[in-house]
Amino acid sequence: METPSGLRQAGAMPYAIVDGRVAFLLITSRRTGRWIFPKGAIEPSMTPWESAALEALEEAGVSGEIATQPIGAYRGSAGTDESVLVDIDIYPLRVEVQHEKWREMDQRLRHWAVLSEAQRLLHDAALVRLVVGLHVQLTGSLSA
Template sequence: MLREFLSNWSPRVETTPGLRQSGALPYSIVDGRVVFLLITSRRTGRWIFPKGDIEIGMTAWESAAQEALEEAGVTGEISSEPVGSYRSGASADGSSLIDVDLYPLRVETQLDVWQEMDQRLRHWAVLPEARRLLNDGALSRIAVKLGTQLCSTR
């Protein structure tokens, strides 16, 4: 029960260096609708957004953009401000947790060949489908937040 509570609790908190990751929330606007790019995790096959350790010498958002390139094969314009944060299991058994900041990435290019293409699936989804596919409620809430922000600025 505590593990479930912690997995859905996603405030931005300060953590020890090395216990924070960054991720990209890839999106595009197609026919006036926001669509999100989801990928499968290598470990569980669940639908997620690209994420990983913050690389030395890179900002968190630059590292997030690099993860999107490696894991999803996309590039684009990344925001320097995270849209939200969530807590994720950092170990195979979920016994240790890590905080992940997600940065919006407006996709401009989608590659046909990319580094992890043989290890993951990728799928574009409108918000209702993305919410259904994302197993983590915090990821769904962050996608909804970005979708709302994007719709209010158009």
Template sequence: MSFLRHWNPRVDTRPEHRQVGALPYAVVDGRLSVLLITSRRSGRWIFPKGAIEPELSASQSAALEALEEAGVIGQIEDNPIGSYRTGSDIDGSSLVDVDIYPLLVQTQLDEWKERRQRLRHWAVVSEAQRLLADPALGRIAVALARRFG
């Protein structure tokens, strides 16, 4: 197994093929809930995601996506909890790797930039796993849930 010595699960992709996302969450009465939004293109349930802004760090860019797409503000972590690969073009022919940063929601706005383009829905992790379009997103939500017991 010496050939695995230098193996790294993180894929090094060119910056234009890497995006960031936020995993908005809250703990209410000891139960973890995560915030899902619909994609503008397909209407499937996802987490907020987008490009890394040149003037912001990766985690700050993820927090900005959460504000613009889901209308939430909170405390973003500096390190991603996981990543997944998804199609970036309409036909899914171009792939991007998306690093997901947990965001502890402190404020949920009634008015936000993309409120007329998306739905949002709070869900416990088991429901989120059923609703999320990509099973990899469900696994990332489970990874967050493990932190809370």
């Protein structure tokens, strides 16, 4: 079942290719401390991918080249008590700059992980599926 368009969010999947290996940038959620990707409401004056890039900057302190097509979507929770379910489109973001200071640096941890570690750290099976999908798209391989 689709959520109403007003309840759709956009997220970024920050990644970099280092020494031929794909690394993903995970952040902790503010409420539970679980490893996630930056996500949030789609700003009225922005496209979904521009909003995703802004979330990556605010929540993870990274900027770079954002894809205009999502790698996929997953259902997550939103709202102050996270009681509302929303569909979140995830846009790959190739990180070009990792900032030393960013808006939510005191509220979250960030961590670079190769595929095998990202699969272990991500709590949401749908996010694991999206990470694997992007890894295969970038490398043509399932091995980290």
